[in-house]
Amino acid sequence: MTVRKALTQLVLALALPVVLVAVWWFASAGSTSFFWPPLSRIVEVFPETWDAERLVNDVLPSLARLAIGYSIALVAGVALGSAIGLNPTLRAFLEPTLEFFRAIPPPVLVPIIALFAGYTGWTSKIVTIALGCLWPILLNAVEGVRGLDEVLVDTSRSYRLRRRTHLFQVVLRGSSPQVAAGARQALSIGVILMVISELFGANRGLGASIVQFQRAFAVPQMWTGIILLGLIGFALSVLFRVVEHYSLAWYRGLRQADRGA
Template identity: 60%
Template sequence: MKRLALQLFFVLALPLLLVTAWWFASDGSTDVYWPPLRTILTTFPDVWTGEQLRADVLPSLLRLLAGYAAAAVVGVALGTVIGSYRRVRAVCEPVLEFLRAVPPPVLVPVIILFAGIGDTMKIAVIASGCVWPILLNTVEGVRAVDSVMTETARSYGITGAARLRHVVLRSASPQIFAGLRQALSIGIILMVISEMFAASNGLGFTIVQFQRNFAIPDMWTGILLLGLLGFVLSVLFRLAERRALGWYHGLRDTSRRSS
C-alpha cells in the first residue's frame, strides 16, 4: 500500500505542480488569448458535454486505436522478418531510413489523393507515423536475441511458430513495447493533425473551429482535454505493459536486489 501511494505521488506530483503554477501565473489575466485557468475550468463542463464527447472525442479515439493497431501489426510483423534475416535487413535499411526521415504530416496531401478525406485518410496518417518506432525497435529487439538461447531452442527441437513466439518475440518484447510507447504519443499528435484537414468532427477539428470563431476559452478546454486524454492513455499503456512484461520487470527487480 505504501509503495502504491508513493508511485501515485510521483505520477501526480509534477502535473499538480504545473497546474498550480498555471493557475497563479494566469490569475487576473486580461489577455483575450491567455484566459485565467479558472475561466477555462469553468467553461470545460459547458463545452464538453456527453453529446460533445460522443460527437468528437469518441471518433478521434476510434481513429487513433485503428491507426495504432494497424501500425503495431505491420511494424511487429515486418520488424520480425527484417530483424531475423541479415540479407533482408541489408536491402531494406536504406529504404527504411529514407522513409523514416519523411515527416508524416507532409504525407497528408498525398494520402488525401489516394484515400479521400474520410476516416480512411486519418487512420492512414496515424498509421504512417506510428509504424516507424514500432518497426525499428522490433528490428533491434529481434537482432539482440541471445544466440545461446536460439541455439538451445534449436537443440531442443523448438522451431517454427513455437520458436518465434517463445524465444524471438518474448526476448524482443521489452524493445517492442518501447516502440509501442513512443508510437502512442506520435499517434495522438497525428490524430489531431489529420483532423485539421477536411474533417467534420474530432478533437482537432473542434479545437480549430473554436480558434476560428475566437472562442478562446473553449479552445483552451480542447487543449486541456487533449492533454488529459494523453495522460490517461499513457497510464493505461503502462499498466498493460507492466502486465505483459511482468517476467521482465521481475528479473530486473531481482537483479537490482542482488546487486
Template identity: 85%
Template sequence: MKSRAVLRQLALALALPAVLVAVWWFTSAGSTSFFWPPLADIVEAFPKTWNGDRFAHDVLPSLTRLLLGYAIALVAGVALGTAIGLSRTVRALLEPTLEFFRAVPPPVLVPIIALFAGYTGWTSKIATIALGCLWPILLNTVEGVRGLDEVLLDTARCYRMRRGTRLRQVVLRGSSPQIAAGARQALSIGVILMVISELFGANRGLGASIVQFQRGFAIPQMWTGIILLGLIGFLLSVLFRAVEHKMLAWYRGLRQADRGA
C-alpha cells in the same frame, strides 16, 4: 509498506502537475487578455463544452481512429520487423530504405495521403496514424530480434521446437522489451497525428473542434480542447504502462535477479 510506497509514488507524480496548475491559476486570475483567459473561466467552460453529445460527436471518433491506426501499425510493425530481423539478407537489403523513411517527419504524410484518399472520411486519417506509428514499432522490433542471443536460438532449434512455438516463446518473447519501447513511442506519435489529420477538411474530431473554436474566437473553449487532449494522452500513457507492467513482469523479475546476483 507497499501501500505507503504507492502513495509516495503517486504524490511524486502529482506534485509537478499540481504546482503548474496552481501557477497557471494565480498568474492568469487577473488576466484581461482575450487570448489568455483566466484558468477559472476555462474550468467553468469545460463541462459545458464537452458534454455527452459533443464527446460522442468529436472525441469518440478521434479515439476510434487512433486505436484503429495504432492497431494496424502494431500488427504490421511486429510482423514485418520480425521477418526483417531474422534474415540478415533482407535486413541488409531494406535497411537503407527503412532509415530513409524513418527520417521523414510523420506530419509530412498528411497532405500526401490526403491526395490519394481524400481529406474527408476515415481512410486518410487512419492511414496517416498507421504509417506514422509504423516506423518506431518496426525499427524497434528489428533491433530487438537482431539482438537475440544466438545460443538461445540454436538451443531452440536443437530441441526441435516447432517454428510457431519458437517464434512466440523465443523470438517475440525475447524481443518484447524492445517492441514495447517502440510501441510506447508510436502511441505519442499517434496522438499527435490524430489531431493533425483532423486539421484538413474534417468536420468531426477533437482536432477539428479545436480549430473551429479558434476560428470562431471561442478562446476558453479552445483551451478546454487542448487540456482535454493532454488528459487523453496522459490516460493512454497510464493504460499502456499498466499493460506493459503486466506483460513484462518476467523481464523485470529477470533484471532484479541479475542485480541480486
C-alpha cells in the same frame, strides 16, 4: 510494493502537475487578455463545451481512428520487423530504405495521403496514424530480434522446437521489451497525428473542434480542447504502462534475478 512506497510515488507523480496548475491559476487570475483567459474561466466552460453529445460525436471517433491506426501499425510493425530481423540479407537490403522513410516527419505526409485517400472520411486519417506509428515499432522490432540471446536461439534449435513455438516463445517473447519501447513512442506519435489528420477537411473530431473554436474566436473553449487532449494523452500513457507492467512482468523478474546473482 508497500502502501507507503505507493503513496510516495503517487505524491511525486502529482506534485508537479498540481504546482503547474496552481501557478497557471494565480498567474492568469487577473488576466484581461482575449487570448489568455483566466484558468477559472476555462474550467467554468469546460463541462458545457464537452458535454455528452460532443464527446460522442467528436472525441470517440478520434479515439476510434487512433485505436484502428495504432493497431494496424502494431501488427504490421511486429510482423515485418520480426521477418526483417530474422533475415540478415533482407535486413541489409531494406535498412537504408527504412531509415529514409523514418527520417520523413509524418505530418508532412498528411496532405499527400489526403490527396489519394480523400480529405473527408476515416480512411486518410487512419492511414496517416498507421504510417506515423509504424516506423518506431518496426525498427525497434528489428533491433529486438537482432539482439536476441544467441544461447537461447541455439538452445531452441538444438531442441528442434516447432517453427511456431520458436517464433512465439523465443523470437516475439525475447524481442518484446524492445517492441514495447517502440510501441510507447508510437503511441505519443499517434496522438499527435490524430489531431493533425483532422486539421485537413474534417468537420468532426477533437482536432477539428479545436480549430473550429480558434476560427470562431472561442478562446476559452479552444483551451478546453487543448487541456482535454492532454488529459487523453496522459490517460493513454497510464493505460499503456499498466499493460506493459503485466505483460513484461517476466522480464522484470529476469532482470532482478540477474542482479541478485
